[in-house]
Amino acid sequence: MKAQPIRNPKYKIKTVTDLLISTPITSYQLKKISGKDSSTSSKNYSPLDIRRVKVALNNLDEKNELNVRPPIINVRMAKGGTGKSMVSANLASAFAMLGYKVLAIDGDPQASLTNILGVDPSDENIQHIGHLMEHFEGKRTLNINEAVRPIYPDNMLDLIPADITLTQTDSWLMTRMGRDLIFDRLITNNPDFFNNYDVIVIDSAPGTTLLSYNLMAACKTILAVAWLDRESLKAMSLLFSNLLEINHVYPEKNLDVEIVANGYHPSYRHCKEALAILAESYKNAMNENVIPHYSGFVRQQSFLTEESKGPLVEQDPTSIGGRVILDLAKSLLTRYEITLLGFSENIKPLLR
Numbered sequence: 001m002k003a004q005p006i007r008n009p010k011y012k013i014k015t016v017t018d019l020l021i022s023t024p025i026t027s028y029q030l031k032k033i034s035g036k037d038s039s040t041s042s043k044n045y046s047p048l049d050i051r052r053v054k055v056a057l058n059n060l061d062e063k064n065e066l067n068v069r070p071p072i073i074n075v076r077m078a079k080g081g082t083g084k085s086m087v088s089a090n091l092a093s094a095f096a097m098l099g100y101k102v103l104a105i106d107g108d109p110q111a112s113l114t115n116i117l118g119v120d121p122s123d124e125n126i127q128h129i130g131h132l133m134e135h136f137e138g139k140r141t142l143n144i145n146e147a148v149r150p151i152y153p154d155n156m157l158d159l160i161p162a163d164i165t166l167t168q169t170d171s172w173l174m175t176r177m178g179r180d181l182i183f184d185r186l187i188t189n190n191p192d193f194f195n196n197y198d199v200i201v202i203d204s205a206p207g208t209t210l211l212s213y214n215l216m217a218a219c220k221t222i223l224a225v226a227w228l229d230r231e232s233l234k235a236m237s238l239l240f241s242n243l244l245e246i247n248h249v250y251p252e253k254n255l256d257v258e259i260v261a262n263g264y265h266p267s268y269r270h271c272k273e274a275l276a277i278l279a280e281s282y283k284n285a286m287n288e289n290v291i292p293h294y295s296g297f298v299r300q301q302s303f304l305t306e307e308s309k310g311p312l313v314e315q316d317p318t319s320i321g322g323r324v325i326l327d328l329a330k331s332l333l334t335r336y337e338i339t340l341l342g343f344s345e346n347i348k349p350l351l352r
């Protein structure tokens with residue numbers, strides 16, 4: 001039986017026109033294009049509505065599905081607690097709110113992404129990405145749809161969850177030939193499933209494991225999340241040496257990195273210092289958005305007994321943290337060449 005979507009967020013006209021649609025448009029036009037009659041409540045726009053409005057505004061055709069492999073954003077850092085899971089959950093949600101179809105993959109046995117998106121990792125029926133890789137390699141029937149948990153309706157946000165048993169994937173990978181590229185091949189060989197999405201967002205564990213190598217080797221650009229302190233600077237150089245290693249073994253991959261700084265607080269001197277060092281050392285890789293230290297990111301983490309509320313940007317897109325996440329997502333549309341049915345939204349170029 002197919003699981004029901006966990007939430008169906010809806011947004012006010014003002015949020016839609018200010019934050020989610022870059023083209024200037026009046027609320028009257030918005031209602032008209034999205035086929036809502038004028039009496040509908042103003043808080044009524046779902047991610048799918050936003051997609052439909054963008055499709056109409058840009059004369060796109062849903063039937064012209066591209067059937068190309070979507071860009072992959074693998075959120076990485078060689079250190080725990082830098083905000084990888086927070087960033088991946090919020091980005092996954094933000095892209096869906098912007099009208100893109102998103103597949104989120106939890107690549108960390110700690111299952112934080114799974115938790116934040118609202119799936120209980122202690123559920124016995126969890127099938128994770130390691131299971132899918134094993135079934136694929138063993139040429140067993142692979143029903144990816146059974147692993148997928150719908151978070152928002154209409155495939156706007158789907159999740160391949162994780163649980164603690166994902167730790168076992170590494171010992172299995174040890175025994176396989178060509179072990180670095182199994183995840184990459186899983187995607188390439190299952191276009192009917194993966195090419196339905198506009199973007200894939202992957203959360204990763206901090207360690208340098210065979211699974212984390214697999215997840216990195218499938219993408220073109222890693223998204224490194226740097227918490228603004230001294231340890232993160234060290235972790236960043238470790239991450240760069242991982243990249244060099246992959247590029248040495250697979251020169252054709254030419255793996256790149258985009259860095260986003262997290263946890264900025266204007267009254268902490270070490271934040272400013274760390275940001276200055278990062279900007280100096282990795283000039284060409286720094287994203288222009290800096291995520292502030294913001295309590296809303298902590299509150300989004302609920303205990304399992306509570307009803308799931310979803311990532312901050314979904315709950316409160318107009319908050320300080322929510323706005324930065326949406327700006328970050330918009331900048332990544334350009335950086336990762338994420339398109340809506342082949343169309344690139346005209347979003348301001350990155351300032352380097």
Ligand SMILES: Nc1ncnc2c1ncn2[C@@H]1O[C@H](COP(=O)(O)OP(=O)(O)O)[C@@H](O)[C@H]1O
Pocket residue numbers: 079080081082083084085086087112262263264291292293294295297298299301
């Ligand atoms: N910008 C931020 N402001 C405040 N708290 C944050 C911020 N980013 C992350 N956190 C909190 O820090 C902790 C670690 O974040 P998490 O995303 O789990 O890191 P990682 O996945 O890298 O281990 C979490 O409790 C999270 O809510």
Ligand SMILES: [Mg+2]
Pocket residue numbers: 081084085086108110112113203204
């Ligand atoms: Mg994490």
